[in-house]
Amino acid sequence: MRVLRTRAELRAALAAAGRPVGLVATMGWLHDGHRALVRRARDENATTVVTIFVNPRQFDDQADFERYPRNQERDLALCADEGVSFVFAPPVGEVYPPGFDTHVTVGAIARPLEGAARPGHFEGVATVVAVLFGLVGAERAYFGQKDAQQAMVIRRMAADLALPTEVVTCPTVREPDGLAMSSRNARLSPPERAAAPVLWRALNAARAAHAAGERSADALRAAMRDVLSAERLANVEYVSCADGATLAELRRVDGPALLSLAVRFSDVRLIDNEPLS
Numbered sequence: 241m242r243v244l245r246t247r248a249e250l251r252a253a254l255a256a257a258g259r260p261v262g263l264v265a266t267m268g269w270l271h272d273g274h275r276a277l278v279r280r281a282r283d284e285n286a287t288t289v290v291t292i293f294v295n296p297r298q299f300d301d302q303a304d305f306e307r308y309p310r311n312q313e314r315d316l317a318l319c320a321d322e323g324v325s326f327v328f329a330p331p332v333g334e335v336y337p338p339g340f341d342t343h344v345t346v347g348a349i350a351r352p353l354e355g356a357a358r359p360g361h362f363e364g365v366a367t368v369v370a371v372l373f374g375l376v377g378a379e380r381a382y383f384g385q386k387d388a389q390q391a392m393v394i395r396r397m398a399a400d401l402a403l404p405t406e407v408v409t410c411p412t413v414r415e416p417d418g419l420a421m422s423s424r425n426a427r428l429s430p431p432e433r434a435a436a437p438v439l440w441r442a443l444n445a446a447r448a449a450h451a452a453g454e455r456s457a458d459a460l461r462a463a464m465r466d467v468l469s470a471e472r473l474a475n476v477e478y479v480s481c482a483d484g485a486t487l488a489e490l491r492r493v494d495g496p497a498l499l500s501l502a503v504r505f506s507d508v509r510l511i512d513n514e515p516l517s
């Protein structure tokens with residue numbers, strides 16, 4: 241495994257690399273969710289590239305950016321262990337060199353949910369992913385269902401800009417108690433960590449209601465809120481039952497839909513989702 245710090249090093253390494261190339265873009269503090277993406281990339285491609293970059297442009301809150309957990313030594317050990325070919329872990333100035341002045345704005349799919357709660361977030365995500373797609377030129381890039389809207393935004397961008405990288409979405413990896421793995425979980429206090437599986441329980445309550453025939457989106461949102469309201473450490477930012485293709489809020493669930501929520505525990509913001517087919 242080679243660790244590359246500059247655009248030039250990355251390009252030189254990739255010029256001689258076996259094809260196809262699979263890309264996993266991360267912000268580090270790697271866990272088993274990232275590991276699942278890396279394994280899939282490695283299984284399906286001759287060369288696997290992992291990027292580790294805490295992207296300042298996708299944080300709407302500067303304090304959140306500064307608090308984001310970082311441990312590159314441990315991340316590199318996980319990548320080496322998983323047979324990654326190249327890790328690209330650049331400083332900010334290599335991703336955004338002086339004079340950088342292009343922003344990628346995706347339309348309607350980026351507006352609700354995370355887009356509404358975190359102004360500028362998806363512009364930051366789409367811009368950095370466009371740079372990484374350009375630099376790596378991968379045949380495939382792997383993203384987690386955990387960030388369902390993010391994967392949809394990136395898929396839209398790649399299709400619209402005719403980027404040659406196929407966007408692959410992989411299932412959410414969970415802790416044994418159902419909590420979706422996230423780098424942010426490390427920042428929960430012990431009582432908050434014990435309370436956090438309430439997100440998964442809320443999603444399950446709505447999924448069970450849907451499976452039992454409930455088609456009112458209001459009723460499904462209420463089912464999630466009911467579960468969340470029993471947990472006093474949980475501050476609900478939104479609960480959503482949206483169209484699975486457009487993410488517009490639904491009145492009735494008559495086709496593919498996405499249940500999703502964002503919940504704060506003190507200053508730690510967690511998201512999760514569950515598709516309904």
Ligand code: AMP
Binds near residue numbers: 274412420
């Ligand atoms: P992040 O480092 O949080 O930006 O995540 C990097 C990639 O890993 C994104 O595509 C995420 O959706 C994905 N990811 C994060 N957590 C999980 C998880 N629990 N299960 C599956 N994929 C995940």
